[in-house]
Amino acid sequence: MTDQALVEKAFTMLDKSYVPYSHFPVGAALEGADGVIYTGCNVENAAYGSTLCAERTALVKAISEGCRSFTRLAVVGNSADYCWPCGACRQMLREFGADLEVLAANREGAYVAISLEELLPHSFGPETLG
Ligand code: THU
Numbered sequence: 616m617t618d619q620a621l622v623e624k625a626f627t628m629l630d631k632s633y634v635p636y637s638h639f640p641v642g643a644a645l646e647g648a649d650g651v652i653y654t655g656c657n658v659e660n661a662a663y664g665s666t667l668c669a670e671r672t673a674l675v676k677a678i679s680e681g682c683r684s685f686t687r688l689a690v691v692g693n694s695a696d697y698c699w700p701c702g703a704c705r706q707m708l709r710e711f712g713a714d715l716e717v718l719a720a721n722r723e724g725a726y727v728a729i730s731l732e733e734l735l736p737h738s739f740g741p742e743t744l745g
Contacts, residue, residue: 616646618687618728622720624652625689628669632656641669641692645677648684653677670704674711683711688731691720697727705735713738 628642643655655673659666692698697719713732720726
């Protein structure tokens with residue numbers, strides 16, 4: 616699958632987002648090393664802190680299906696700027712490898728490719744614990 620196609624997969628998730636509070640839909644598509652694409656959307660909650668981001672939705676879907684190794688992640692929000700993964704998502708993704716390629720897209724479909732290592736330098740991970 617091309618980068619562009621993975622970004623398009625993320626776009627298809629915008630409609631699924633549950634965003635009655637922020638009105639800011641986010642879609643994600645996480646490519647497993649098994650070749651499966653795990654999609655996600657943000658799911659908000661009246662107790663705001665219980666909101667789940669699109670990237671973590673996709674990640675948790677993958678882990679719960681038995682996939683723990685990933686190659687690329689596409690994320691898109693309804694924004695003029697690229698939709699960068701938040702800090703909590705960066706950290707949770709990093710657990711499963713810092714060399715993940717992240718495709719951060721804007722609402723026009725333009726995107727930039729950047730590694731998770733660049734997004735979260737000097738990170739704390741399972742190796743740190745020894
Ligand atoms: N959001 C994501 O889904 N992913 C991110 O990486 C950043 C933020 C969501 C959370 C909330 O539903 C909305 O965007 C506004 O913060």
